[in-house]
Amino acid sequence: MSEQHRPLGQTPSQTVGPFFGYALPYPGGPEVRAPWQPDAVRVHGTVLDGAGEPIPDAIVEIWGADAAGLASTERGSLDRDQHAFTGFGRAAVDRDGHYSFTTIKPGAMRDGSAPYLLVTVFARGVLHHLFTRAYFGDEPEANAADPLLTRIDPDRRGTLVAEPDAASSYRFDVRLQGEGETVFLDYGTER
Template sequence: MSDLDESGATEHARHLQTPSQTVGPFFGYALPYEGGPEVAAPWNPEAIRFHGTVCDGAGEPVPDALLEIWGADARGRPIGERGSLHRDGHTVTGFGRAAVDRAGHYSFTTVRPGAPAPGRAPYLLVTVFARGLLHHLFTRAYFDDDPFLATVPEGRRDTLRAVRDGERSYRFDIRLQGDGETVFLDFIGDGRG
């Protein structure tokens, strides 16, 4: 008896990992979706603008990056099942996806997350997909000082801080490499880092 299935593949061949692939420049037809950057409705009284620019190692804007954010609600509670692609104009979904423009700029409407626990600072999880990246990158945008930041070399801590640049606006620029490179995180174990 052969170990081939009806397609001719062996059990082993059906479970091999496929190679990684960069996201751009052809992601635009499939990944962005209507309302993707609107994690919270702009008219929500707790809404903030979370925005910035994605740059390469030479400091040039990356015009074909895609960012995803995940965050808690304004009281620091995980969104859980409410985090979704569905947009109803009222619910804070916790998840957003935005493509950058030609100048490498992105913008989300979300809420400033509450602190996840006493003594911890609120933050957004940020995932970056861009040309030339075979694996997406993970970072965090902190809104206040956090004990975790003390574990990061002092000269690089600011790359993990969202900076207030208006009454209800925070800027978080991302540099993929070189001087001022954003601190990117590796998650070990269950991925909850």
């Protein structure tokens, strides 16, 4: 078999930090919805390690449906159209481990599911990105009936809830391990 036609092997996983800044973040990445749009909400928080210390070199991605619970058919680009809504955003944390997005509060995507954002975390020492969800604390009835949330230990459900902290603003901290560790998902199951 010639060199040109040799199948490519799988590359190993690699942690993101601390040299990710030149390749992964992009202008407008955290602005899934322009902040001046009337339906824009802010979702922000801090990525913490097992000791509760901020991680200064993590990346957080979100994906969410629109307000009607529909997946966007818009195509994303590095020069975001301030009127389009793709549902996807990427933000690098600052030196204090803080990230922030503007997006739309999603509607429920399926019968019985509460509104949520899919959240992916890339961080130093984490070879495989971590998946979780951010539900909204001002949706108690929907959250109580959500099929995934009802399967999570009640003492840990709060780690999946973004709490309102101001008008149109929600705080969602992510703790990678230790006491208060965020529930991470593996193909829809609790870790």
